[in-house]
Amino acid sequence: MSLRISGLAKSFGGAKALDGVDLTVPAGQVHALLGHNGAGKSTLIKCLGGAYAPDAGTIEVGGVAYERLSPRESIAAGVAIIFQTLSVVEPLTVAENIFLGQEWTRRSRLGAVDRRAQENAAAGLLERVAASCSPRDRVGDLPMGQRQLVEIAKALSRSASVLVLDEPTAALSTAESGALAERVEDLRTQGLAIVYVTHLLSEVERLADAVTVLRDGRVSHASPMAGLNRRDLVEAIAGTASVAGSASKEPVPKTTVSGPPVLEAESLTGPGFGPVGLDVAGGEIVGLYGLIGSGRTRLLETLFGRRPRTGGTVRVAGRTVHAAHPADALAAGIALVPGDRRAQGLFAGLSAHDNALLPAVRPLARRGLRSRGAEGRIFTDLARSIGLRPLAPRLPASAFSGGNQQKLVLGRWVNSFRTPEILLLDEPTQGVDVGSRAEIYCVVNRLAAERGTAVLFASSDPEEIVALAHRCLVVAGGLVVGELSGAGLTEEALLSAIHDGAPHAQGESR
Amino acid sequence: SAPASTSSTSAPHASTAKSLAKIGLDYPFTQLPLYSTLVRLSTAGAKKHGVSLVTTSDQTSPDTQASNLAAWVSQKIPAIVSFPMVFEATEKTAKSALDAGLIWVTYGGSLENQSADIQFSFTEGGRLLGTAAAKWANETLGGKGKIAFLTDSTIQLGRDRTKGMIDAFTKLAPGVDVVAQEQAIDPDTGLSKSNAILAKHRDLNLILGVTDAAAYGGFKALQQSGRSATDVKTYVGGQDGASMCLAAIKQGTFYRASAALAPQDIADAIVDVPLAVAAGKAKPSVDVPITLVTRADGAKIDALLAQNA
Amino acid sequence: MTAAAAAEPLRPAGRALASTGLAVIRRNPLLPVLAALVLAFQFSTGSFLDAANLRGIATDAATIAIVAVPLALLVISGYLDLSVGSSLALGGLVAGQLAGAHHQSLAVAVLGALGAGAAVGFVNGILCCYLGLSPFIVTLGMLTAVRGLAQQLYPLPLSGFGTGFAWLGGATLAGIAAPVVIAALVLLSGAAFLAFAPAGRHVFAIGVNREAAYLSGISIRRTPFALFLLTGAAAALAGAIKASTLDSVSSGTSGSGFELAVLTAVLLGGVALSGGSGTIFGVLLGVLFLGCLQNGLTLLSVPTFWQQIAQGSALVVGAALAFFGPRLRRA
Amino acid sequence: MTAAAAAEPLRPAGRALASTGLAVIRRNPLLPVLAALVLAFQFSTGSFLDAANLRGIATDAATIAIVAVPLALLVISGYLDLSVGSSLALGGLVAGQLAGAHHQSLAVAVLGALGAGAAVGFVNGILCCYLGLSPFIVTLGMLTAVRGLAQQLYPLPLSGFGTGFAWLGGATLAGIAAPVVIAALVLLSGAAFLAFAPAGRHVFAIGVNREAAYLSGISIRRTPFALFLLTGAAAALAGAIKASTLDSVSSGTSGSGFELAVLTAVLLGGVALSGGSGTIFGVLLGVLFLGCLQNGLTLLSVPTFWQQIAQGSALVVGAALAFFGPRLRRA
Ligand SMILES: Nc1ncnc2c1ncn2[C@@H]1O[C@H](COP(=O)(O)OP(=O)(O)OP(=O)(O)O)[C@@H](O)[C@H]1O
Numbered sequence A: 001m002s003l004r005i006s007g008l009a010k011s012f013g014g015a016k017a018l019d020g021v022d023l024t025v026p027a028g029q030v031h032a033l034l035g036h037n038g039a040g041k042s043t044l045i046k047c048l049g050g051a052y053a054p055d056a057g058t059i060e061v062g063g064v065a066y067e068r069l070s071p072r073e074s075i076a077a078g079v080a081i082i083f084q085t086l087s088v089v090e091p092l093t094v095a096e097n098i099f100l101g102q103e104w105t106r107r108s109r110l111g112a113v114d115r116r117a118q119e120n121a122a123a124g125l126l127e128r129v130a131a132s133c134s135p136r137d138r139v140g141d142l143p144m145g146q147r148q149l150v151e152i153a154k155a156l157s158r159s160a161s162v163l164v165l166d167e168p169t170a171a172l173s174t175a176e177s178g179a180l181a182e183r184v185e186d187l188r189t190q191g192l193a194i195v196y197v198t199h200l201l202s203e204v205e206r207l208a209d210a211v212t213v214l215r216d217g218r219v220s221h222a223s224p225m226a227g228l229n230r231r232d233l234v235e236a237i238a239g240t241a242s243v244a245g246s247a248s249k250e251p252v253p254k255t256t257v258s259g260p261p262v263l264e265a266e267s268l269t270g271p272g273f274g275p276v277g278l279d280v281a282g283g284e285i286v287g288l289y290g291l292i293g294s295g296r297t298r299l300l301e302t303l304f305g306r307r308p309r310t311g312g313t314v315r316v317a318g319r320t321v322h323a324a325h326p327a328d329a330l331a332a333g334i335a336l337v338p339g340d341r342r343a344q345g346l347f348a349g350l351s352a353h354d355n356a357l358l359p360a361v362r363p364l365a366r367r368g369l370r371s372r373g374a375e376g377r378i379f380t381d382l383a384r385s386i387g388l389r390p391l392a393p394r395l396p397a398s399a400f401s402g403g404n405q406q407k408l409v410l411g412r413w414v415n416s417f418r419t420p421e422i423l424l425l426d427e428p429t430q431g432v433d434v435g436s437r438a439e440i441y442c443v444v445n446r447l448a449a450e451r452g453t454a455v456l457f458a459s460s461d462p463e464e465i466v467a468l469a470h471r472c473l474v475v476a477g478g479l480v481v482g483e484l485s486g487a488g489l490t491e492e493a494l495l496s497a498i499h500d501g502a503p504h505a506q507g508e509s510r
Numbered sequence B: 001s002a003p004a005s006t007s008s009t010s011a012p013h014a015s016t017a018k019s020l021a022k023i024g025l026d027y028p029f030t031q032l033p034l035y036s037t038l039v040r041l042s043t044a045g046a047k048k049h050g051v052s053l054v055t056t057s058d059q060t061s062p063d064t065q066a067s068n069l070a071a072w073v074s075q076k077i078p079a080i081v082s083f084p085m086v087f088e089a090t091e092k093t094a095k096s097a098l099d100a101g102l103i104w105v106t107y108g109g110s111l112e113n114q115s116a117d118i119q120f121s122f123t124e125g126g127r128l129l130g131t132a133a134a135k136w137a138n139e140t141l142g143g144k145g146k147i148a149f150l151t152d153s154t155i156q157l158g159r160d161r162t163k164g165m166i167d168a169f170t171k172l173a174p175g176v177d178v179v180a181q182e183q184a185i186d187p188d189t190g191l192s193k194s195n196a197i198l199a200k201h202r203d204l205n206l207i208l209g210v211t212d213a214a215a216y217g218g219f220k221a222l223q224q225s226g227r228s229a230t231d232v233k234t235y236v237g238g239q240d241g242a243s244m245c246l247a248a249i250k251q252g253t254f255y256r257a258s259a260a261l262a263p264q265d266i267a268d269a270i271v272d273v274p275l276a277v278a279a280g281k282a283k284p285s286v287d288v289p290i291t292l293v294t295r296a297d298g299a300k301i302d303a304l305l306a307q308n309a
Numbered sequence C, D: 001m002t003a004a005a006a007a008e009p010l011r012p013a014g015r016a017l018a019s020t021g022l023a024v025i026r027r028n029p030l031l032p033v034l035a036a037l038v039l040a041f042q043f044s045t046g047s048f049l050d051a052a053n054l055r056g057i058a059t060d061a062a063t064i065a066i067v068a069v070p071l072a073l074l075v076i077s078g079y080l081d082l083s084v085g086s087s088l089a090l091g092g093l094v095a096g097q098l099a100g101a102h103h104q105s106l107a108v109a110v111l112g113a114l115g116a117g118a119a120v121g122f123v124n125g126i127l128c129c130y131l132g133l134s135p136f137i138v139t140l141g142m143l144t145a146v147r148g149l150a151q152q153l154y155p156l157p158l159s160g161f162g163t164g165f166a167w168l169g170g171a172t173l174a175g176i177a178a179p180v181v182i183a184a185l186v187l188l189s190g191a192a193f194l195a196f197a198p199a200g201r202h203v204f205a206i207g208v209n210r211e212a213a214y215l216s217g218i219s220i221r222r223t224p225f226a227l228f229l230l231t232g233a234a235a236a237l238a239g240a241i242k243a244s245t246l247d248s249v250s251s252g253t254s255g256s257g258f259e260l261a262v263l264t265a266v267l268l269g270g271v272a273l274s275g276g277s278g279t280i281f282g283v284l285l286g287v288l289f290l291g292c293l294q295n296g297l298t299l300l301s302v303p304t305f306w307q308q309i310a311q312g313s314a315l316v317v318g319a320a321l322a323f324f325g326p327r328l329r330r331a
């Protein structure tokens, strides 16, 4: 069975998110849906899943055409979707989430849920997606990566003929992404029509049979994958004009920055990680590379005072800092861009302006009154430098696309008004498109180079580590197990470092 | 301010119209069964005089009562009969009504600023009940036994009734143990409080309530604890003259007394007093009698039940 | 080390038991609070745990529990019903009218009450679930409007419902009062619903993440709508029980303030007002806590105003202890 | 085409005005509802818009507004205060006692009331913000406890507070009653706070996402704590104003049910119970809607129970229209 979308249109207020999009995915094909942040990819998928009713156009699944679908019709038609914003229900268990809305019941037990059968089936599905959680775990207790895998298992549990994945690997490590890719390949051979949204071109190259690129709600490019190279893709996504720019931005000078350390941690220990020692010099950008669950988030959050520290010392420019709360860390000059964007970063109902400038409002105020002029100028600067789209300061953050939401959260600390001495970033470009990613790297680089900010960032994407970091610490099982820098800092080196460390690390953290 | 408005028996303003078109009845305790009866009877009574009766909806909130009265004064309702939830708090409104040339009749008490009043002695109602119960206790129990009071201390009328009831009883039957004084004005609370009291004092003899509703809850609690409805050593009494209690009294149960007001008497006063003020009569105020109804008053019970029907 | 090793064979069972007990307490921090309250009352009054008194508490708690269960489910699914006080009055009046004036059987009277309550729930459900209005305002409005309607329809108290109707509130089954038996059935069905029915999972999903529930194909409107119906019907049933117990019902006062009592029990029992969490066992604890408190203070003959002060403070302390349990554990 | 082109030069201004108007209505759907209500009452009674009547409405609405503003900020930041009814009583009693029995000046009396109210707010704030207890249960407990305390301290109504104290409720400034002037000041400061103070943004941020606010370095405890203090103090001030207006105050009845009235006004005004959204202008509309409704129904001499039914229904309809506006626009 195949999927055929034609003339699909959807607008919000005046803005056209989709404007006559056509997309055909035959059975047994992986179709990559690409485009810059805010291009309309998720909107298209939400129309498919019944979250939005399209304004015009038809959706044809297995030969039946629909003008609009309800979530139930969509499921019944054989469409399984993994949405960009995870739709797991935290208090429920893994098995309950997988079978939510399609519970297995037994007539012989008055229609009660057959927990045992569900859990057995869930265990099988979890194995298929290489998840390490158990069917009885509460989803709310799982790390993001595992939750993502639960979503995938949920999609697989429905004998779907069309599978749609909206940035499924955004929260996955390389190894997990690899496992997922194998799964997707299996499903293709089983004859599913698969739509795959991603900003990672390596995944496109590995998986896609055909690509469709959206630009501002219209199809700007559609072709089979064969014969396309990375340059063509970037060109299609970012637009010809910006290609040259982003290409020239990408290589980061691999000069080693040295000088007195601005951030020093000595045998830092917390629940689930440590002891860890590290230092970052002013102007230096240090990457933390590791598998999901290796402890990078915990390390960053402990440095920021979000988690209790059980031992060790942290020094900022030589002064010992005891940060019991984030406010203390901020006062000491440490800022964190958190990893879980929706839960820890975004103020969904507030405007883009408020989201990006929240911590700046008070310091900018004069005589206790907000200075809106200054706020507005800073916002505009920021929005330009990180490529926010649409550039609408009053639009609520919830109306921005996933990547643009990430930019808003990032912009809170990376703006022209006040920069911290130490910037901690957790997966800074998760879900950000190729073009904007280069812009963000550029902003961070400038911050380090021009203002001497010490940057420590965690990433699961070796490409990103290589593109941004001067030096990289390899993390496994809550410990720093290796360090790469200079010419030795390559994707291959990172991958082999992690694979050497992996078994040991996982054994410890389990 | 008008000199005429300083005494409760003063003559009405010269400017007051001789005949009234409208009487406003402001009775805040709209949840009480008596309320509907009063409105029905006084509307009928007013109609006979060609007067229309309008009402407020205060829902037992003094704030709402104050704003509704203010609205009436600004609207110039020619005669207002008001039962203040807090008497002191109504003085100003009453004054503004008089200043606007309106008739103000205070219900259930008296104010400094008023044209006339309709009085009941709530203390007296309590006293009648307490006295009768004490007499019964002395005669039937030989002055010994246990009593529980269901009281109210949140509003003036409740405090008056409570005081009259307890003072009279304890003075006349000092040998009876007062085992509980619990706040209860509705049957539900009356029931659960009495249940708790009975768990500790299974041999409780008397329950007196500040309202018939609360006492009725006590009545049910006693029955549910296994007491026969006609037990001779048990006495329950309340105040108000609520129909189910009157019926219980009539049937010869141990619900033996209620200090009752006759709704018809009150309804008559609600219409007659403002009309009397408007007609310029001297001493228009009325004192509505409260009587204790017991099983012996069969005819009276029937009359009261008929008024409530 | 050796001592520990010697003790080994005995440990697993004992430990498992102890740790299950601990886990129960951790999940239900109100349990030790309630136990402490009961012990304190028993020591100070000496008669708190008498059978007669416990029966009284159970009967009072029964009507609250009957409404608290569906209300808890409603709150878990992210809604709220403040109109139950008036539905209770309406239910009692309809049942009383049918049993008394119309000489109908108990079954007809109860069905009438259930119908009336479900009608109120229907309006609430349509407005809140299908039209998406604010449950707080809608059900507060219904609280006022239904009370007015009840008073308009039945301006005078009803009483004298006959012996058939008296069964509902007065009968004992195997020594247990009928209302308590009904409450037990309601509690059990509520717990079973949450544990075993697919819709039980949906209630949580809707309360936590409506969007996710919707996209999973769950009927995010029908389930809470049904709960509104159930809550209204349960309140009316409670009204019929109260009417039967008192053999009288008054439109003005019956069930006034009941909505707050029930909601307090539900929240004290650990159901989050924001939806998505709670258990029926917790609700039972909340109901019992309030019932014991009220009864114990009366037994102690605490003066009226001190009772009020104590009751208010106990609520705060109950909340504190209930919320501290989980906190302390996490730290 | 030509006609349109000819009209062109005039359009921008007219259009801009019209579209601003439309935007205001869209953001405040209660505005047209309120306007319709006012017109309907004026047509049916003929005297609704009389100066005397409007003054009455304004004075009544003033005490509600004074408390609704800080309460709205508290709700926006994700909390709730149900204890304001009792704080109001306590404030009135303390002020009355100081002005009456102790012959203190108006300023001292008002300061005393503010102190008492802030003390209640302090307890609420400590328990809810610093200890993290459920605001619903804590403030409901405080509602009961403070009422009991007030009745224990002042079992009898107070009155006769003297002319100095009467100024607070009775004076007119430029023809406007003092309580109305105070309410206007409170409303303006509330609106200015949200618009111009940095902490105004923090209130929203805390209400929308506490965790994210915490990670942004915002004092997620201190700001709501301050709002609890303010709400308590405002309730006590309202109590002092009422005591002054009526020259009396009673611990048993003063301010009973006030908490629900204020919360209803706040929610009807578009403040979400779940926090994170709302405006002071909306709150003003909510307060006026309730005030006009109450007054208009009395003017119309609607029979009591029908008034109750109408009031309840109006709440529902108000909510419906207010919530439908935004819905219809989106579709
Ligand atoms: N609910 C909404 N209200 C208003 N505008 C919206 C809404 N949802 C999406 N949009 C707008 O529609 C456009 C398309 O968004 P969409 O989420 O589809 O982008 P995307 O291609 O998925 O981007 P990303 O790669 O960042 O996830 C964006 O400009 C976004 O701001």
Ligand SMILES: Nc1ncnc2c1ncn2[C@@H]1O[C@H](COP(=O)(O)OP(=O)(O)OP(=O)(O)O)[C@@H](O)[C@H]1O
Pocket (backbone or CB within 6 Å): A141, A142, A143, A144, A145, A271, A272, A273, A290, A291, A292, A293, A294, A295, A296, A297, A298, A299, A458, A509
């Ligand atoms: N051994 C552990 N001890 C304590 N918490 C743990 C442990 N393992 C996992 N967690 C929890 O899992 C949560 C999410 O883990 P997540 O994988 O996102 O971050 P991380 O474990 O810090 O690793 P990384 O950022 O490298 O992926 C953490 O917030 C942490 O609370």
Ligand SMILES: [Mg+2]
Pocket (backbone or CB within 6 Å): A041, A042, A043, A084, A166, A401, A402, A403
């Ligand atoms: Mg997207």
Ligand SMILES: [Mg+2]
Pocket (backbone or CB within 6 Å): A293, A296, A297, A339, A426, A458
């Ligand atoms: Mg992480």
